[in-house]
Amino acid sequence: MVPLKANSRVIIYSSTLVLLVFLQQVYTFCPSICTCEGDPNVRTWCIGAGLDVVPIQLNPDVRYINLTANRITNVHFTLTFYYKLEVLDLAGNRIEALGSRNFDTQQALRTLNLSDNAIVSIPKDAFRGLQRLQTLKLCGNRIDTIHPAAFHDLRNLIELDLEGNALTSLEPSTLRHLYSLEVLSFQNNQLLEVPYERNLEHLGQRLQLLDLSVNLLEYIANDSFVALRELRTLRLGGNILTELDYGAFHGLSGLKALDIVDNNLTCCHPDPIRALWMLMMMMMMLSAKGGPGNLHPEPGQHYPVCASVPAAQENRNNTFAAKVIASHRLAGASKG
Numbered sequence: 001m002v003p004l005k006a007n008s009r010v011i012i013y014s015s016t017l018v019l020l021v022f023l024q025q026v027y028t029f030c031p032s033i034c035t036c037e038g039d040p041n042v043r044t045w046c047i048g049a050g051l052d053v054v055p056i057q058l059n060p061d062v063r064y065i066n067l068t069a070n071r072i073t074n075v076h077f078t079l080t081f082y083y084k085l086e087v088l089d090l091a092g093n094r095i096e097a098l099g100s101r102n103f104d105t106q107q108a109l110r111t112l113n114l115s116d117n118a119i120v121s122i123p124k125d126a127f128r129g130l131q132r133l134q135t136l137k138l139c140g141n142r143i144d145t146i147h148p149a150a151f152h153d154l155r156n157l158i159e160l161d162l163e164g165n166a167l168t169s170l171e172p173s174t175l176r177h178l179y180s181l182e183v184l185s186f187q188n189n190q191l192l193e194v195p196y197e198r199n200l201e202h203l204g205q206r207l208q209l210l211d212l213s214v215n216l217l218e219y220i221a222n223d224s225f226v227a228l229r230e231l232r233t234l235r236l237g238g239n240i241l242t243e244l245d246y247g248a249f250h251g252l253s254g255l256k257a258l259d260i261v262d263n264n265l266t267c268c269h270p271d272p273i274r275a276l277w278m279l280m281m282m283m284m285m286l287s288a289k290g291g292p293g294n295l296h297p298e299p300g301q302h303y304p305v306c307a308s309v310p311a312a313q314e315n316r317n318n319t320f321a322a323k324v325i326a327s328h329r330l331a332g333a334s335k336g
């Protein structure tokens with residue numbers, strides 16, 4: 001009996017030793033397809049390495065992981081140990097679903113890039129725990145729904161980029177907790193209305209750039225941006241706007257640039273007051289671009305207002321008929 005006991009103890013000791021050595025190796029392991037940098041800024045790059053999953057054996061102190069251009073399909077349970085992570089780049093993978101609470105331990109994460117994946121929706125707890133996040137990139141996915149509580153924890157988010165998705169609308173209160181947001185892009189979605197009520201209206205403190213270009217906006221109602229007093233740049237180009245209400249841009253006292261190129265607006269409205277209004281809008285846009293000195297109407301000619309929206313929209317009627325300028329006195333326009 002005694003020798004047997006001794007034997008099993010040896011077995012236990014040796015297997016513990018093997019396990020310890022194994023764990024130590026695992027924890028300092030840098031997969032051969034990756035590049036790792038050591039202390040004090042532990043950083044790992046595994047770019048275009050054909051990875052299917054987020055490697056789980058990296059240094060647990062890692063601060064930066066760049067996994068762009070791999071074949072990763074999800075982030076389920078793979079980030080748990082990287083609680084010091086500050087930057088995670090997963091752009092250009094094949095992630096379809098974000099799941100629930102997979103970033104729960106990333107309390108230090110500042111930058112998360114999930115662009116160019118195949119994400120279709122943002123569920124309720126997808127970004128749970130990301131209290132320090134400052135930049136969230138979700139461009140080039142297929143997102144058509146965002147749970148209204150999905151951004152709840154992102155109170156330090158400065159930039160949210162949803163360019164190139166399939167959003168037609170936002171649920172009320174989706175943007176409500178984004179108290180720090182300065183830059184917001186919905187460029188190239190299918191928004192049918194400005195998501196103002198119970199969404200943009202909460203962003204008055206900080207929002208400086210709002211990009212709604214290349215959507216399906218047809219009409220801008222009165223007070224569509226009225227609380228956004230810090231807004232500097234508003235992009236509405238490449239929509240199908242046929243009408244702007246009289247008070248559409250009311251409240252935008254800090255606006256420096258308004259881009260409204262590539263829409264269906266014309267100055268030739270049958271209602272003369274509305275035509276005058278359109279003219280004033282155009283004056284405002286031109287002065288945002290460098291002053292009314294740029295205005296050189298030549299009867300019969302059209303000219304673009306701004307030029308920051310891609311040329312893909314070229315076939316749209318993106319100009320104002322200069323004739324109208326000739327038929328209204330500019331002085332009259334500024335009085336109305």
Ligand SMILES: *[C@@H]1O[C@H](CO)[C@@H](O)[C@H](O)[C@H]1NC(C)=O
Nearest residue numbers: 047066067068087088089111
């Ligand atoms: C990750 O690597 C790609 C490819 O080199 C680079 O374009 C990208 O900027 C990197 N991401 C970050 C957050 O540094």
Ligand SMILES: *[C@@H]1O[C@H](CO)[C@@H](O)[C@H](O)[C@H]1NC(C)=O
Nearest residue numbers: 068089091111112113135137
């Ligand atoms: C992902 O976004 C971050 C933050 O904007 C940026 O630094 C990085 O270059 C982006 N990655 C790629 C592959 O473009």
Ligand SMILES: *[C@@H]1O[C@H](CO)[C@@H](O)[C@H](O)[C@H]1NC(C)=O
Nearest residue numbers: 221222223245246247248250
């Ligand atoms: C928009 O506001 C103007 C006054 O600024 C008002 O005359 C007009 O009727 C309003 N439009 C709508 C649709 O309520």
Ligand SMILES: *[C@@H]1O[C@H](CO)[C@@H](O)[C@H](O)[C@H]1NC(C)=O
Nearest residue numbers: 218240242263264315316317
């Ligand atoms: C906008 O203009 C284009 C071309 O000028 C036209 O085909 C389209 O029907 C118009 N859309 C609306 C909503 O008026």
Ligand SMILES: *[C@@H]1O[C@H](CO)[C@@H](O)[C@H](O)[C@H]1NC(C)=O
Nearest residue numbers: 266267268316317319320321
């Ligand atoms: C653009 O609108 C103007 C004014 O309504 C019109 O005269 C012109 O034919 C339109 N151009 C195109 C290409 O639809």
